[in-house]
Amino acid sequence: MLKQQLSLACLSVILLASTQMVASQVFHLGRCPKDITTVQDFNVTAYLGLWYEYCKYPFIFEAGGKCIQAEYGAKSDTQVTVLNTQTTILNTKQSIEGVATIEGPGKLSVTFTAIISLPGSSPYWVLATDYTSYAVVYSCTNLGLLHTQVVWILTRDRTPSAEIIKVAQDAITAQNLSLSYLEITEQSNCN
Structure with missing residues (x-):
């Protein structure tokens, strides 16, 4: 009996975690849109430095995180270092390092390294800045x-400021992307 209760408890935890993972992504039918445009005269040097995450679509790797920031540094003519940091739901600081490779104007591809390397790379397209x-x-x-x-x-x-956020939101809607999925990132009480 105890074994069955433990099995049911484990199954419940797995189902809850799976539900949270699915809820932490925005899925759509079909293939990625082909009409997304990036910054054509993208200046990677001007882009380097510290950025704070104001908001985002739900994203599994940042679920429950706050005080999220990204710092980009020069590595080579074709690559940029990436350091993403957040405070977790358990109030601990977590970071992951990676490298972004420039693939075209405003188009980068990020590969993260960790204790267990994450497979593949992810597109990182700068639509406006x-x-x-x-x-x-x-x-x-x-x-x-x-x-x-x-x-x-x-x-x-x-x-x-609200004015800066409005400009960013206008850049999103200009690409026919929705503002409705955006969730504001908690940026208070950060060290």
Whole structure:
């Protein structure tokens, strides 16, 4: 009897975790859109430095995170270092390092390394930026009959002005992407 209760408890935990994982992604039918445009005169040097995550579509690797930020550094003519940091739901600091390879104007591909390396790379497309206050970043991955999209608004200030956010939102809607999935990232009480 105890063995059955433990099995049911484990199954419940697995189902809850699976539900959270699915809820932490935005899935759509079909393939990734082909009409997404990136910053054609993208200046990677001006883009380097610290960015704070203002909001994003739900994203499994950031579920429950707050104080999320990304720091980009020069590595070579074709690559940029990436350091993503967040405070977890357990109030511990977590970070992951990676490398972004420049694949075209405003198009990068990020590969993260960890104790257990994550397979493959992820698209990191810069849709809009003024380099000094905001950036809109997009990622889309095809998964057979479905695709998953993530959109981020990054800002240079932890608490950006409403005007800056409006400009970023306008850049998102100009690409026919939805604002309805955006979730504001908690950026208060950060060290």
